Amino acid sequence: MAPTPGEKLTNFFKRRDVIIASALGVAITALTVIIGGWWYTKWMPTALSTDMKSIERLMVIFTWISAPVCGTVVAITLYTFFNRHKGDTPPEDGPAIRTRGPIVILWSVVSSMLCLVAVVYGLIELNSAEGKAQADAPHAMIVEVTGNQWVWNFHYPAQDVTTDKLMLPINQPVEFRIISADVNHSFWPVQLGVKADANRYQVTLADTTPNKLGTIDVKCAELCGLYHAYMETTGAVTTRADFNNWVTAQGGHTA
Amino acid sequence: MSADTKFHMHHDSPEQVGRRERLGVRLLIVADGAFVFGMIFSYFYLRNLNANNGWIPKGGHHLAASTGWVIVLPLIVAAIVHKLGSRQMASFKNISIITLIALIVGLYLQWKQLAHMPFQVDGDSGKVFGFEGSYSSSWVLIAGANMFHYILATFISLGLVIRARRAEVDPILEKWRLRTAGSWFTWIAISGIACAITTSII
Amino acid sequence: MTTLDHHATTRPIPNPKKSLITKLNMGTGMVVGIIFALATYYLINPHVDQSVAQEYNRQLLATMFMWSLGFMIGIGAFIGPFRWLIGKDLTDEENLYLAGDGQGIKRYFKYCTDHKVVGIQYLVGVMTMLGVGGTLAMMIRTNLIMPGSKFVSPIIYNSLVGLHGITMIIAMIIVATGPFGNYIMPIMIGAADMAFPRLNALSWWVLFTAIPVLCSAWFLGGIPTGWTAYAPLSVQAGPGMNAFIATIIIFAISTAVAGANITATVVAMRAKGMSWNRVPIFVVGATVSVALAIPAFPTFMVSMIMTGLDRTFATTFFDANFGGSGWLYAHLFWIMGHPEVYVILIPGVAALMEIAPVFVRKPLFSYNAAIMGFAGIAGLSVLVWAHHMYMSGWMPMLNGPFMVTTEMISVPTGLIFLVLLGTLWRGRPWMKLPMLGVYAFLWNMLVGGITGLYLSDVPADNYLHGSMYVTAHFHYTLMGAALTGALAGLAFWFPKMTGRMLNERAGYISFWFVQIGFQILFLGMFIAGAEGQPRRVSDYAKTFATSNMVSTIGAYMIGIGMIVLLWAVVHSWRFGKIAPMNPWGSKTLEWTVPYPVPLVNFDTPPVVTSDFYGYGKAEK
CATH class of the missing domain: 1.20.210.10 (Cytochrome c oxidase-like, subunit I domain)
Structure with missing residues (x-):
C-alpha cells in the first residue's frame, strides 16, 4: 500500500541525512543572522546622516534575507562533502533522481518570495529617501560641488563661500549640485552615505541631512585619471554656530 | 580510420550545408543588427539630450532628410532585383549584374557624401577636420556603417556575378548561396531604411 | 551519399609545390603583418604631426588595424573568400589540407x-x-x-x-x-x-x-x-x-x-x-x-x-x-x-x-x-x-x-x-x-x-x-x-x-x-x-x-x-x-572517441537514443 503524503513527509524527516542537513542548515542560518547583525556595522565608518544609518540597516536586513539561502546551500554542500566517496575508482551509482517537481516549485517560490521582500524593502527605502528629499528641498542649503582633475571644490551660493573643505551644519538639509569641469568623477562623502557622479554640463543632484557631529572624508569613486587616488578632501559636520563662524572666517555672509 | 572516411568530412547534402550557411549569416545579421541598433540609439540619445545645445550648435549645418534616402534607394533596388533574379538560375546570370551595378552606384554615392559632407569647420589649417556637434558626428557614423554594408554587399554581389558564369559551381548549393546572400541584401536594405528614417529626424 | 563520392577511392595529396595554402603559416602571417604595419606607419609618418594627439592616434590606429589585416592575409585567411569570389571554390583536397591532416605539430601554427x-x-x-x-x-x-x-x-x-x-x-x-x-x-x-x-x-x-x-x-x-x-x-x-x-x-x-x-x-x-x-x-x-x-x-x-x-x-x-x-x-x-x-x-x-x-x-x-x-x-x-x-x-x-x-x-x-x-x-x-x-x-x-x-x-x-x-x-x-x-x-x-x-x-x-x-x-x-x-x-x-x-x-x-x-x-x-x-x-x-581524436571525430556518426545523464540505480 502506497504511503500517504503525510506519511511520506514524516518518513522524509526521519532520514538520517535529512536530520543532519536540516540541523546544519538551521545552525548556519542562525549563525549568518547573528554575524550579519554586526558584520557590516563593524567595518563601516560612523554614520553622520540618516541615509547612512538606513544603509547600515539595509545591509543587515539583506544579510538576514539571504541567511536561509546561505544555510541551505552550505548545509547540503557540507553534508555531501563529508559524506564523500574515497578511493581511486568511481563510486557506486546513487539513486536515479531525475527531478522532484514539488521541490523545484518550492525552491522557486521561496527564492522568489525572498527576492520580493528584498525588492519591496529596497523600493520602500528608495521611495522614502526621495520623499524626504522633496520635502526638504525648499529649505535645503545648496552646495555646488565641482570635480576637477583632481580636486573637489565646494561653492555655497547662499553664503558666497568657495572652499575645498566640505563643512556642513548639523540637522540642516543640504542639496549637493554636482558637476564636473573635465572627465567623470563621483562625489563620495563617505560618512554621509551619499554618492553621485560628476558629469560635464549635466548637474547631478544628491541630498542628505547630517544629524551627527564628526569628520567627513570626501573621495572620488570614479577613475578619473592620474591622481584619482589622491582626489580626496575632508570636511566636518559642525554645530550651526561653528558653521557660521567658519563662513564668516571664509569671508562669506551668514543668512 | 581510412582515408575515405576522412574524405567525407563536411560532405553533408547541399541542402544541409545551405541551410547551415543561411543560419550562420542570419546570426551574423543579428550581430550587425545590434551594431545598427547601437548607432540609432546613440543618434536619438544625443539628439534628445542635446548637451550644451550641441546637437546642432548655433550656426551649424544639417543635411536634408533626402540625403539619407538617396543612399537607400540603390540598396532597395539591389535587394528586390536579387530576390526576383535568384528565383531562376538561368536568368540570374544576367539579372545579377543589375544588383552589382546598383550597389556600385550606391557605394559611389555614399563615398561622395562622406567625402563632401558640409561639416568641416576647421578649413584654415586643412589638416584636422572638425565636427560641429553630435548631429554631425552621429551622421558620419551612420554613413560609415552604410559604407561598410555597401562594401560587403558589393563583394558578395561581384562574387555571385562571376560565379554565375562558371560551370563548375554546384548548382544546388549555389541556389542556397543566392538565398543566403539574399538574406544579407534584404537586411542591409532594412537597416538602410532604418538609418534613413533616423537621419530624417533632425 | 554526395556528389563527390568518386574521389573517395584515392587519398588526395595536394601538390606541395603548387599550392599557396601549403606555404602559409603563422610565420608568414607575422611577416606580412609586420610589413603592413611598418609600411602604414612610415607611409603616414610624413603627413602626421605626432605632437597633435589626433593625428598620432590616427597613425597608431591605422598601424594596428593594418597589422591585423596583414597577418590575416599572410596566414591565408582570405584565400577562401577570394577563391569563392572568382568562382573557384576550395577543392576537397585543399579543405583536407586546411584541416591539418597528417601535419603533426605544424598545424597548430597554421590556419587550421x-x-x-x-x-x-x-x-x-x-x-x-x-x-x-x-x-x-x-x-x-x-x-x-x-x-x-x-x-x-x-x-x-x-x-x-x-x-x-x-x-x-x-x-x-x-x-x-x-x-x-x-x-x-x-x-x-x-x-x-x-x-x-x-x-x-x-x-x-x-x-x-x-x-x-x-x-x-x-x-x-x-x-x-x-x-x-x-x-x-x-x-x-x-x-x-x-x-x-x-x-x-x-x-x-x-x-x-x-x-x-x-x-x-x-x-x-x-x-x-x-x-x-x-x-x-x-x-x-x-x-x-x-x-x-x-x-x-x-x-x-x-x-x-x-x-x-x-x-x-x-x-x-x-x-x-x-x-x-x-x-x-x-x-x-x-x-x-x-x-x-x-x-x-x-x-x-x-x-x-x-x-x-x-x-x-x-x-x-x-x-x-x-x-x-x-x-x-x-x-x-x-x-x-x-x-x-x-x-x-x-x-x-x-x-x-x-x-x-x-x-x-x-x-x-x-x-x-x-x-x-x-x-x-x-x-x-x-x-x-x-x-x-x-x-x-x-x-x-x-x-x-x-x-x-x-x-x-x-x-x-x-x-x-x-x-x-x-x-x-x-x-x-x-x-x-x-x-x-x-x-x-x-x-x-x-x-x-x-x-x-x-x-x-x-x-x-x-x-x-x-x-x-x-x-x-x-x-x-x-x-x-x-x-x-x-x-x-x-x-x-x-x-x-x-x-x-x-x-x-x-x-x-x-x-x-x-x-x-x-x-x-x-x-x-x-x-x-x-x-x-x-x-x-x-x-x-x-x-x-580515442585519443588522438580522429580528424572527423567519429568513424560512424553516432546515433543518440537517450540523454547523457542515465546514471543511478532505479529508485526504490
Whole structure:
C-alpha cells in the first residue's frame, strides 16, 4: 500500500541525512543572522546622516534575507562533502533522481518570495529617501560641488563661500549640485552615505541631512585619471554656530 | 580510420550545408543588427539630450532628410532585383549584374557624401577636420556603417556575378548561396531604411 | 551519399609545390603583418604631426588595424573568400589540407580548420592571457600591500589596472567557450567539425592578432582608464588607449564570428537522435553564452568606434561641450557589459553541471530547471544594464525599475544552485579535482550572489558603488565562480584534450592554495570596501592598511597556487600518466572517441537514443 503524503513527509524527516542537513542548515542560518547583525556595522565608518544609518540597516536586513539561502546551500554542500566517496575508482551509482517537481516549485517560490521582500524593502527605502528629499528641498542649503582633475571644490551660493573643505551644519538639509569641469568623477562623502557622479554640463543632484557631529572624508569613486587616488578632501559636520563662524572666517555672509 | 572516411568530412547534402550557411549569416545579421541598433540609439540619445545645445550648435549645418534616402534607394533596388533574379538560375546570370551595378552606384554615392559632407569647420589649417556637434558626428557614423554594408554587399554581389558564369559551381548549393546572400541584401536594405528614417529626424 | 563520392577511392595529396595554402603559416602571417604595419606607419609618418594627439592616434590606429589585416592575409585567411569570389571554390583536397591532416605539430601554427586544433590554440592562448593578467594582478596587489604607493607611480598603477582588467575580461570570455567549446563541444554533439571550419580558424587567428596590439599598450603609455574605459577620460587618454580600442574592435569581430559558428553548429549539426532535451548541459550553456554575446558585443564595438572617432577625427560623441555625453558611452558599454558577465559565467556553470553528475553518479537534477535558469539569466541580463549607472544621474527615476530587474536575476540564479545541490544530495561525490570545483563554485557563487544583492539595491549602492566592495563582488562571480568552473573543466577534459591525466597531487595543492588565498584576498577587499576605500586607487589612507595587507597575502597565495597549476598542466601534458579513453566513467559522447581524436571525430556518426545523464540505480 502506497504511503500517504503525510506519511511520506514524516518518513522524509526521519532520514538520517535529512536530520543532519536540516540541523546544519538551521545552525548556519542562525549563525549568518547573528554575524550579519554586526558584520557590516563593524567595518563601516560612523554614520553622520540618516541615509547612512538606513544603509547600515539595509545591509543587515539583506544579510538576514539571504541567511536561509546561505544555510541551505552550505548545509547540503557540507553534508555531501563529508559524506564523500574515497578511493581511486568511481563510486557506486546513487539513486536515479531525475527531478522532484514539488521541490523545484518550492525552491522557486521561496527564492522568489525572498527576492520580493528584498525588492519591496529596497523600493520602500528608495521611495522614502526621495520623499524626504522633496520635502526638504525648499529649505535645503545648496552646495555646488565641482570635480576637477583632481580636486573637489565646494561653492555655497547662499553664503558666497568657495572652499575645498566640505563643512556642513548639523540637522540642516543640504542639496549637493554636482558637476564636473573635465572627465567623470563621483562625489563620495563617505560618512554621509551619499554618492553621485560628476558629469560635464549635466548637474547631478544628491541630498542628505547630517544629524551627527564628526569628520567627513570626501573621495572620488570614479577613475578619473592620474591622481584619482589622491582626489580626496575632508570636511566636518559642525554645530550651526561653528558653521557660521567658519563662513564668516571664509569671508562669506551668514543668512 | 581510412582515408575515405576522412574524405567525407563536411560532405553533408547541399541542402544541409545551405541551410547551415543561411543560419550562420542570419546570426551574423543579428550581430550587425545590434551594431545598427547601437548607432540609432546613440543618434536619438544625443539628439534628445542635446548637451550644451550641441546637437546642432548655433550656426551649424544639417543635411536634408533626402540625403539619407538617396543612399537607400540603390540598396532597395539591389535587394528586390536579387530576390526576383535568384528565383531562376538561368536568368540570374544576367539579372545579377543589375544588383552589382546598383550597389556600385550606391557605394559611389555614399563615398561622395562622406567625402563632401558640409561639416568641416576647421578649413584654415586643412589638416584636422572638425565636427560641429553630435548631429554631425552621429551622421558620419551612420554613413560609415552604410559604407561598410555597401562594401560587403558589393563583394558578395561581384562574387555571385562571376560565379554565375562558371560551370563548375554546384548548382544546388549555389541556389542556397543566392538565398543566403539574399538574406544579407534584404537586411542591409532594412537597416538602410532604418538609418534613413533616423537621419530624417533632425 | 554526395556528389563527390568518386574521389573517395584515392587519398588526395595536394601538390606541395603548387599550392599557396601549403606555404602559409603563422610565420608568414607575422611577416606580412609586420610589413603592413611598418609600411602604414612610415607611409603616414610624413603627413602626421605626432605632437597633435589626433593625428598620432590616427597613425597608431591605422598601424594596428593594418597589422591585423596583414597577418590575416599572410596566414591565408582570405584565400577562401577570394577563391569563392572568382568562382573557384576550395577543392576537397585543399579543405583536407586546411584541416591539418597528417601535419603533426605544424598545424597548430597554421590556419587550421580542425576544431580540435583551434581548441588547443584557444587553450594555450587563454592560459597565456590568464598568466599575463595574473602577473599584473600580483603587481597591483604588491603596490597595495601598504599605504603610500611605494612601488609604482600612479601612471603605471593605472596602466596595470586597465591592462589587468581588459586582459582578464577577454581571457574570461573565451576561457570555457574557446578551448572546450571548440575542442569538446562538437564531439559532444556528435558532429564531425564545426559548422564553419574556416570561420573557426578565423575567430582564433583574429583574436591572436589582438594580443600583440593589446601588449603594445604597455609601450604606448598604458591604458589609464580601467577596463571600462569611460569617456571622456578615454578620449583624453594617451596613445596607449588606441591599443585598447583596436583590441576591442578586433575582439568583437572574433566573438561575433565564433558566436555565430558555435550557435550554428549546435543548432544544425547535432547527431541523429539528439533532440533538444537530450543536449548535454555544457553545450546548452556554451550556446546560451555565445548566443548572448552575438547581440551584446557589437554595442561595445560601436562605443569603441565612437571613442576612436572622437580621438582621431574630433567627432563629439562624448564631448559634452559639443552635444556629446559620457552617459551615452556608459549606456552602450553596459548594454554589452552586463550580458557579458553572464557570457563569462554561464559556460563555467554549465561545465560544472556536466561534471557533477559524473562524479556523484546521479542524473543531473532537473535538467529543465537548469535550462530555465540559463534562459532566465540570459533574458534578464539585457534588462539590467543601468544598475551600473544608479549614481550617474542620467535618470534617477528609472533606478527603481532597474533595481527590480536586477534583483529578479537572483531567481534563475537560484535555480542553478538548485540543480547543483539537487545533484549532490543523496549522492556520494567522488572527490576528484573537477568535483572540488563544484564545491568551490557553490561557496564562491553564494558569496558573490549575496553581495550582489546589496549592490543591486539603490540606497545601499549609494555607499558601495565604486568601492573595493564592488571589485571583491565581481571577482567572486567571475573568478571564484566562472574561472573555477573553467579550471574544473580543464581538469575534467584534460585527458581528452591531451591524452594524459592531469597531475593530481599538484592539482590538489594548487586548488587549495588558490581557493583559500582567494577567500583571504577578497575577504580583505570586502572589508576595505565596507570601510570606504574606492576602487582603482594606487594609494589609500592608513585606515585601510590592515585589510589591504590581508588582501595582498591572499593574492600571493593565489599566485603560488596558479604557478603550481601551470607547472601541473605543462608537466602533465608532456609526461603525465597516459589517460584511458574514459577515465571518469562519463556517458557523454566525447568519451567514446580515442585519443588522438580522429580528424572527423567519429568513424560512424553516432546515433543518440537517450540523454547523457542515465546514471543511478532505479529508485526504490
